[in-house]
Amino acid sequence: xxxxxxxxxxxxxxxxxxxxxxxxxxxxxxxxxxxxxxxxxxxxxxxxxxxxxxxxxxxxxxxxxxxxxxxxxxxxxxxxxxxxxxxxxxxxxxxxxxxxxxxxxxxxxxxxxxxxxxxxxxxxxxxxxxxxxxxxxxxxxxxxxxxxxxxxxxxxxxxxxxxxxxxxxxxxxxxxxxxxxxxxxxxxxxxxxxxxxxxxxxxxxxxxxxxxxxxxxxxxxxxxxxxxxxxxxxxxxxxxxxxxxx
Amino acid sequence: xxxxxxxxxxxxxxxxxxxxxxxxxxxxxxxxxxxxxxxxxxxxxxxxxxxxxxxxxxxxxxxxxxxxxxxxxxxxxxxxxxxxxxxxxxxxxxxxxxxxxxxxxxxxxxxxxxxxxxxxxxxxxxxxxxxxxxxxxxxxxxxxxxxxxxxxxxxxxxxxxxxxxxxxxxxxxxxxxxxxxxxxxxxxxxxxxxxxxxxxxxxxxxxxxxxxxxxx
Numbered sequence: 001x002x003x004x005x006x007x008x009x010x011x012x013x014x015x016x017x018x019x020x021x022x023x024x025x026x027x028x029x030x031x032x033x034x035x036x037x038x039x040x041x042x043x044x045x046x047x048x049x050x051x052x053x054x055x056x057x058x059x060x061x062x063x064x065x066x067x068x069x070x071x072x073x074x075x076x077x078x079x080x081x082x083x084x085x086x087x088x089x090x091x092x093x094x095x096x097x098x099x100x101x102x103x104x105x106x107x108x109x110x111x112x113x114x115x116x117x118x119x120x121x122x123x124x125x126x127x128x129x130x131x132x133x134x135x136x137x138x139x140x141x142x143x144x145x146x147x148x149x150x151x152x153x154x155x156x157x158x159x160x161x162x163x164x165x166x167x168x169x170x171x172x173x174x175x176x177x178x179x180x181x182x183x184x185x186x187x188x189x190x191x192x193x194x195x196x197x198x199x200x201x202x203x204x205x206x207x208x209x210x211x212x213x214x215x216x217x218x219x220x221x222x223x224x225x226x227x228x229x230x231x232x233x234x235x236x237x238x239x240x241x242x243x244x245x246x
Numbered sequence: 247x248x249x250x251x252x253x254x255x256x257x258x259x260x261x262x263x264x265x266x267x268x269x270x271x272x273x274x275x276x277x278x279x280x281x282x283x284x285x286x287x288x289x290x291x292x293x294x295x296x297x298x299x300x301x302x303x304x305x306x307x308x309x310x311x312x313x314x315x316x317x318x319x320x321x322x323x324x325x326x327x328x329x330x331x332x333x334x335x336x337x338x339x340x341x342x343x344x345x346x347x348x349x350x351x352x353x354x355x356x357x358x359x360x361x362x363x364x365x366x367x368x369x370x371x372x373x374x375x376x377x378x379x380x381x382x383x384x385x386x387x388x389x390x391x392x393x394x395x396x397x398x399x400x401x402x403x404x405x406x407x408x409x410x411x412x413x414x415x416x417x418x419x420x421x422x423x424x425x426x427x428x429x430x431x432x433x434x435x436x437x438x439x440x441x442x443x444x445x446x447x448x449x450x451x452x453x454x455x456x457x458x459x460x461x462x
Contacts, residue, residue, distance in 0.1 A: 119354065147278075150291075156253050156254050
């Protein structure tokens, strides 16, 4: 299948040898940052991301505080060396502002915010190396970091993207597929209820393709959830290192 | 059988009123990482934040003295305040204080009462979910460390632990070890072996200065 001059699928195999429904390998490491309330790193294919959580703390500036509940703030940043394109050197660009916003909204749906009125919960997602699908990987990683911080949540969200090449749907797009596919749809799901908490789409799909894509996401989510839970349990297999002194 | 559960995991197929859980469609789900014992129906949180309860002790540091209140840094989502007219003696910025929760007001500030300045010593912060393990049943665990090392220990429910005197280094290590190994069985015995007879010979005297301090 040729797409904008680049053949993304040859004999049923993608450029990196995966089939349409294969995900890249995922490895999550818990508690990578000592001074954060909770943290984790993820290696999702060639993506390398660290997520750390602070809070709940007093919401600053004060006008951002909500007297009835906590506010979730997220900063998604790509390191200047993370990609061959221009990122991060001049602070957050429009893309980073957008991804920060949607990531915060994902977690607003699961954190029990009413337990901490007037406070803020800060989530930092730092992309060290990117190869497509970093917002999905960032959400999956931040979810583990939040759980490790002890902030009460109703679920452990995960995210993955699905895309379209010709008439084929492909799961977990990498950078080249992201750039040259006809559609790219990152989705975040709450696995307990299969509720959608993030749905974006770049390009176009038919209604049937959309439904099939969602089914692929939910099917792959079982494996992602398993990896998340395994990473959390691994944090309690052996003594953790000491936390910070006052 | 004991199992580690994560947020969103099913605790029981029926509604159970346990801390750190929520009930939806007559089923109970976890909200924090915990260990759940299916037979005893008991849930022990491995992580979690501090929720102020009336009359429980907290330890903090005076952050700012205002006209008629002191604000207290509690290492928690909430800031503490002490109303000046309830204080006895002088309190200054940077003082470590022990106080009791009077109430949590609507603005998320913890009003504290009966403040007492803690002179000397240091504060170690542990995660609030581990405070009960540090105290032990009827305070046996903290007493064991205190007896073994000769250190004075006060535990704030906000996760701040004040230590002074005795073999403070071993006492600090023991406190942090309890935090890190709270979920591993045989902890009481391990801590017992760690702190046994480690107190300086005259525990009432401050610990002998270290060599490099003598030469300074």
